[in-house]
Amino acid sequence: MGENRRPLLGIESLRKSFGKVEVLKGIDMAVHKGEVVSVIGPSGSGKTTLLRCVNFLEIYERGSIRIDGQEVGYRDGDNRQRRGETDLARMRAETGMVFQSFNLFPHLTAVQNVMLGLVKVRRKPKQEAREIAEHWLKRVGLGHRIDSLPAELSGGQQQRVGIARAVAMEPKILLLDEITSALDPELVTEVLDVVRQLAEDGMTMLMVTHEIAFARDASDRIVFMDDGRVSAEGPPGELMAQAGSNERLDAFLSRFRTSHL
Amino acid sequence: MNYHLNFNLIWRHFDKLWQGLVLSLELAVLSILIGAIIGLVLAIWYVSAGKLVRAIISAYVEFIRNVPLILLVYIVFYGIPTVVDFAYSATVSFVGTLSLYAGAYLVEVFRSGLEAVPRGQIDAGKAIGLTPLQRLLHVRLPTMARITLPALSNTFISLFKDTSVASVISVPELTYGAQWINFNTFRIVEVYIVTTIMYLITGYSILFGLRGLERRFRAER
Structure with missing residues (x-):
């Protein structure tokens, strides 16, 4: 996964506010073709908003999101003109989304x-x-x-x-937004098995999840978001190891240690 | 009590009532069809338009809802032709009035139906790349239709009863037929017993038919 190659999904300095509340405070992220990236973090950290910005279900004004080099919500050019509805629909068809x-x-x-x-x-x-x-x-x-x-x-x-x-x-990329959160526990596995199969087939995925164990097993990388920022990221093993030096990550993961390990 | 019921004269003129009933149903069906088109177009326009259009549509709705139907019937049949020198038959005039009347109620029904379509379904439509028009046709309208069906049947039953107002401008519907028989035979009690039963049976039949239709739609959810 050459870091110098253009990523399939590139997010730069993304900021998003709802009224006066800033939910995303400058996100940088890249997802390469074939990669599976999980976004974890406490509720209210902006995970779902981030995902919804990627297919412009949430309108972002500052920063940029590019899929295959194309800006998602705005036309190319300096004056940052919003894409028309038909154009937006065409862009959205490039991303798939599964909802909670x-x-x-x-x-x-x-x-x-x-x-x-x-x-x-x-x-x-x-x-x-x-x-x-x-x-x-x-x-x-x-x-x-x-x-x-x-x-x-x-x-x-x-x-x-x-x-x-x-x-x-x-x-080109599949966005999964907490897709097992609304399911009864006994139904979670059948859905995760499908996702695992897609990952093995090389589908590029960005998923927001509360299934830490699954994220660890199925992802190439995990991104830990906290308070609108990327607080830590890395391959699952590396990220878990960072918990010692990242208090917030440690606090977040400790809630899962008892139940999932 | 020395009034003796005698239905013979009613049966002799029953064709007036029967033809009246058929016309009442025709008036109601036509009005709900035209009214539904008015209501749907205005509701879609309302939810996607700016303040001015919304104000105009609201004004229409409030006007119709706050003026008695019988007055609207007079305004359209006597008022408009007097002012603009344009004539139409009583029946045409009444269908127009009742359609505008139904339209005003249905704007509200359809508007709240459109707004009741869950956000998530619209998001799902956007996510697969449907354009706004495609989302309206394939996501919002089908869901709206199922949400609004019960209100639509209620409106239709009300309209069927409201057709009786047409008698004031001599449209030969059921109530007019009853009045005609009354004036010509003086069997007032008999004629209104029969007429009431005819309204009741027809109203109930419509109700049962439409409720059955609603159940089928709900079963298909």
């Missing part, structure tokens, strides 16, 4: 949820879109539930549809 609360379209079946973007955004013919959707639903272990509506599926199944919906678009 699944956010499936309730009136569409599993296969229709996955097909919608393929047909409307990727302009695939219906038949081809259906084949792709079925392929991905099988990959996430839901080949037998393709015609079920979201309300007929368990949380874990809904979230796997959510993952299939995102990856079927063949995004």
Whole structure:
């Protein structure tokens, strides 16, 4: 992973405020192709906001986010003009996102949820879109539930549809926002297994997670955020070792030691 | 009590009531269709527009909601043609009035329905790269439709009853038919018993039909 190569996702001096509260206080981060990066940290540290800035669900004004060299929310040029809605939609199609609360379209079946973007955004013919959707639903272990509506599926199944919906678009990078936080404990594994499989297949991922054990096992790098800043980062082993010298990281990790180790 | 019920004269003129009922239903269906189009267009416009447009739409809604329907009927049928020298039949005039009336109520219904679509669904639409128009068509409207269906059926039933107001400008709907029979036979009790039962049966049938439809939609969630 040559550090001199241009990263797939490059975030520089990113700042974001909600009213007077500054949530992101200057974030620098890079994710290279094929990398899996986990973002951990206490709630309120800005993790989810950071992720939502990457596909411009949150509008950032200061700093820059580039995917494959292209600024996400603004046109290239000096006067920093916001991209138009159609242009934004095109940019967003380059990233996939999986949400904490699944956010499936309730009136569409599993296969229709996955097909919608393929047909409307990727302009695939219906038949081809259906084949792709079925392929991905099988990959996430839901080949037998393709015609079920979201309300007929368990949380874990809904979230796997959510993952299939995102990856079927063949995004350059997949954003995962606390995707197991809303699940009953017994359903967490089935979702994490899917993510692990995607990681092994080389999908580039940036995930916000509270599953420290999973982050340690599945990530190439972990970023620890605290109070709107990157407080520590490094490969899992290295980061855990930094806990001795980083009080905040130590305090954060100590909450998990008893339950997960 | 020395009043003897006699329905014979009612049955002899029953076609007036029957044709009136059919016309009442036609008026209600037409008005809810046109009203729904007015309501939907204005609701979508409202949620995406600036202050001025919102103020104009709100003014329309408040005007209609605070003026009695019967007055609106008079204004449209007698008032407008007098001022602008333009004539239309009583039926056309009434459909126009009832559509504007329904539209004002439905703007509110659809607007709150659109605003009730969960943020997360809109985010999901954005995340897969749908444009604003695509999000409206494929994410917001389908969810809105299911949220607003019960309110839509209630509005339709109200409109069906409100068609009786058309009798004041001699549109030959059910209440007008009843009045005609009353004036010509003086069987006031009988004619209104029969008419009330006709409104009741039709209203209930519509209610059951629409509730069944709602259940089917809910089952499909």
